[in-house]
Amino acid sequence: MDKYFKDERDVAMRLKYQILRDDFTRAGEASSKIKKVLKQLAIDATVIRRAAIATYEAEINLVIHSEGGTLEVYIKPDCIEIYVEDVGPGIADIELAMTKGFSTASVAVREMGFGAGMGLPNMEKVSDDFVIESEVGVGTKVKMIVRYT
Amino acid sequence: MKEYWHSVILEKDYCNGCTHCLDRCPTQAIRVVDGKAKIIESRCIDCGECLRVCPFHAKGAQVSTLETLDRYKYKVALPAISFYGQFGLEHDMNTIYNGLLQLGFDDVFDLAHAAEILSIYQKKIIQETTENKPLISTYCPVITRLIQIRFPSLIDNIIKLESPMEIAARFIEQKLADAGMKREDIGIFYITPCPAKITSIKNPIGLTHSHIDEAISTEEVYYRLMKFIDKIEVKRQIQCATGKGIGWGRVGGQSYAMEIEDYIAVDGIEEVIKVLETMELGKLNTLDFFEGYACVNGCVGGPLNVENTFIGKNRIRKHVKNYDLTKEINVDMPLKAENMAWDSPIEALPIFKLDTDFRKALEKMAQIEEISQILPGINCGACGAPTCRVLVEDIVNKRATISRCVVLQMQQENKEK
Numbered sequence: 001m002d003k004y005f006k007d008e009r010d011v012a013m014r015l016k017y018q019i020l021r022d023d024f025t026r027a028g029e030a031s032s033k034i035k036k037v038l039k040q041l042a043i044d045a046t047v048i049r050r051a052a053i054a055t056y057e058a059e060i061n062l063v064i065h066s067e068g069g070t071l072e073v074y075i076k077p078d079c080i081e082i083y084v085e086d087v088g089p090g091i092a093d094i095e096l097a098m099t100k101g102f103s104t105a106s107v108a109v110r111e112m113g114f115g116a117g118m119g120l121p122n123m124e125k126v127s128d129d130f131v132i133e134s135e136v137g138v139g140t141k142v143k144m145i146v147r148y149t
Numbered sequence: 150m151k152e153y154w155h156s157v158i159l160e161k162d163y164c165n166g167c168t169h170c171l172d173r174c175p176t177q178a179i180r181v182v183d184g185k186a187k188i189i190e191s192r193c194i195d196c197g198e199c200l201r202v203c204p205f206h207a208k209g210a211q212v213s214t215l216e217t218l219d220r221y222k223y224k225v226a227l228p229a230i231s232f233y234g235q236f237g238l239e240h241d242m243n244t245i246y247n248g249l250l251q252l253g254f255d256d257v258f259d260l261a262h263a264a265e266i267l268s269i270y271q272k273k274i275i276q277e278t279t280e281n282k283p284l285i286s287t288y289c290p291v292i293t294r295l296i297q298i299r300f301p302s303l304i305d306n307i308i309k310l311e312s313p314m315e316i317a318a319r320f321i322e323q324k325l326a327d328a329g330m331k332r333e334d335i336g337i338f339y340i341t342p343c344p345a346k347i348t349s350i351k352n353p354i355g356l357t358h359s360h361i362d363e364a365i366s367t368e369e370v371y372y373r374l375m376k377f378i379d380k381i382e383v384k385r386q387i388q389c390a391t392g393k394g395i396g397w398g399r400v401g402g403q404s405y406a407m408e409i410e411d412y413i414a415v416d417g418i419e420e421v422i423k424v425l426e427t428m429e430l431g432k433l434n435t436l437d438f439f440e441g442y443a444c445v446n447g448c449v450g451g452p453l454n455v456e457n458t459f460i461g462k463n464r465i466r467k468h469v470k471n472y473d474l475t476k477e478i479n480v481d482m483p484l485k486a487e488n489m490a491w492d493s494p495i496e497a498l499p500i501f502k503l504d505t506d507f508r509k510a511l512e513k514m515a516q517i518e519e520i521s522q523i524l525p526g527i528n529c530g531a532c533g534a535p536t537c538r539v540l541v542e543d544i545v546n547k548r549a550t551i552s553r554c555v556v557l558q559m560q561q562e563n564k565e566k
Binding site for chain 1: 299301302304426429430431497499501502503504505506507508509510511514515542
C-alpha cells in the first residue's frame with residue numbers, strides 16, 4: 001500500500017472544510033457543498049457521484065468517530081484527490097475497520113441512521129486509489145483518488 | 150441544442166417584479182430584469198411552482214381552449230386521472246365522462262384504465278431489473294426533467310416507460326386507424342392538471358413525438374361542465390378503471406397498484422430533491438421503486454386543477470375504495486414494449502455547468518469564490534437573482550454586473566457621506 005502524502009502538484013482548485021465531532025446537525029453539509037462545486041465544473045456525472053459518496057462517508061466518519069478533523073479536496077486536471085485527517089482517537093485494527101458491517105458506533109448513533117459499518121468499505125469501493133494510515137492516540141489519515149477516466 | 154417549447158409563461162402586464170417566484174424556482178430559472186420576471190427557458194422544467202406562488206397571477210400556462218375542437222372531425226378526450234378528484238362524490242364519474250360527450254367530444258377514454266394496465270407492465274420491469282435500483286417513475290415529467298438537469302448520474306435509474314396518456318393515445322390511434330379513419334381527422338385531447346404535461350406533449354422526452362394533439366386545462370373543462378352537471382344524459386359506459394388505476398391520481402398510487410413493498414413515494418419538489426440527493430449517495434439502493442411528484446399530493450395537486458388538493462386527494466381515496474382495489478384488471482391492451490416503453494434515449498442537460506471546458510469552468514469557479522467574498526450573502530433578491538451566489542454566476546457568465554447589488558450600493562453611499 002502507498003504511503004499517505006499530499007500531492008501538491010497541478011492542483012487547480014482546493015476546497016477545505018473543518019468537521020467537528022458529534023456535529024450531527026451539520027453532518028453532510030461540507031460534502032454537499034463539494035458536490036455543488038463539482039457539478040458546476042466540466043466533470044463527468046459518475047465521477048462526481050463517486051467523489052460525492054467518498055466525501056460524504058468521510059465527513060460522517062469524522063462526525064461519528066473522530067475528535068474532529070479536516071476534509072480537503074484537490075481538483076486536478078485528471079482526478080479529484082480527497083484528504084481526510086483527524087486528531088484522534090485512531091484505529092487499532094484497520095483491517096477490521098475496513099470490514100463491511102463492522103462498526104464501533106454507539107447505539108445512539110445507530111438510532112440516528114448512521115454507523116452501519118459501510119463507511120470505509122464504500123469509500124474504498126468508489127475510489128481508484130485508497131490509502132489509510134492510523135495511529136492510536138494520534139489520529140487517522142485517509143487519501144482517496146477518483147480519476148476522470 | 151434544439152429550442153425548447155415551454156408551457157409556463159409570464160404575463161408581463163401583471164408582474165410587478167416582486168421576488169416570490171425567484172426564491173421558489175428549483176432550477177434557479179427566474180431573474181427579475183427591469184422590474185419584470187424573466188424565465189430562462191433552458192433551465193425551466195415547467196414545474197409550475199412560480200405559477201402557484203405568484204400573488205398577481207402573472208404566470209400562466211399555455212393551453213388550448215375547447216374552441217380547438219372545431220379543428221378535428223373526430224375528437225377524443227383523455228381526462229387526467231386527477232379529474233376523479235375534482236367533483237363531489239354525489240356526481241357519478243361515468244356521468245361526468247358522458248358530460249364530456251355533451252361538450253362536443255366523440256369519445257372519452259378513462260386514463261385510470263391505461264394506468265392500471267401500465268401497472269402490470271411496470272411491475273414486471275421492476276421485478277426483472279437488477280441494476281440501477283431504485284427505478285425512478287417517469288409519471289411526473291417534472292421529476293424526469295429535474296434529473297436531466299440536476300441529477301444526471303441518476304439517469305440510468307429512470308424506468309423509461311410512457312405515461313398513461315401516451316399509452317392510451319397510441320391505443321386509440323391504432324384502433325381508429327383500424328376503423329379506417331385518417332389521422333389528420335382525429336384530435337386527441339388531454340385534459341391536464343399541470344403545465345409540465347403540456348410541455349411533454351410538445352417536447353416529449355423518450356418519445357420521438359407525442360400521440361396527443363391538444364391539451365386543455367382541467368379548469369376550463371370543469372367550469373363548462375359545471376353549467377350542466379345536473380342535466381347530463383348518460384349514453385354509454387365510459388368509466389372502466391378499478392381502484393388500482395384511479396389511485397395513480399395521488400402519491401403512492403403507482404406502488405399500491407403494483408402491490409410492491411420496497412418503494413418510497415415523495416411529493417413536493419423540495420422533498421423530492423432531498424431524496425434524490427440521498428439516492429445519489431447510494432443510500433437508497435435497497436429500494437425497488439421511487440415515485441416522486443413535483444406537486445404536493447401528486448397529480449391531484451396540479452396547479453391547473455380546480456379543487457383544493459387535500460379535498461381532491463380524499464375523493465380519490467374514496468373512489469379507489471368504491472371502484473375496488475382488489476378487482477381483476479381487464480387487460481384489453483397488449484402488454485408490449487412498443488405500447489408501453491420509450492422509443493428514444495434520454496440525455497443529461499447539465500445547464501449548471503459553468504463551462505464545457507474544464508480549464509474555463511475552473512477559472513470561472515475561482516472568480517465566483519472571489520466575488521462572493523464581496524457580496525453580502527443575504528440573498529435578498531433585490532438584484533433580480535434568487536441568491537448572491539447566482540448573481541455572481543451571472544456576473545462571471547457576463548449576464549449581469551455587480552452594480553445590480555443594492556446592498557453594496559448602499560454601503561458605498563454610506564462610505565461617501
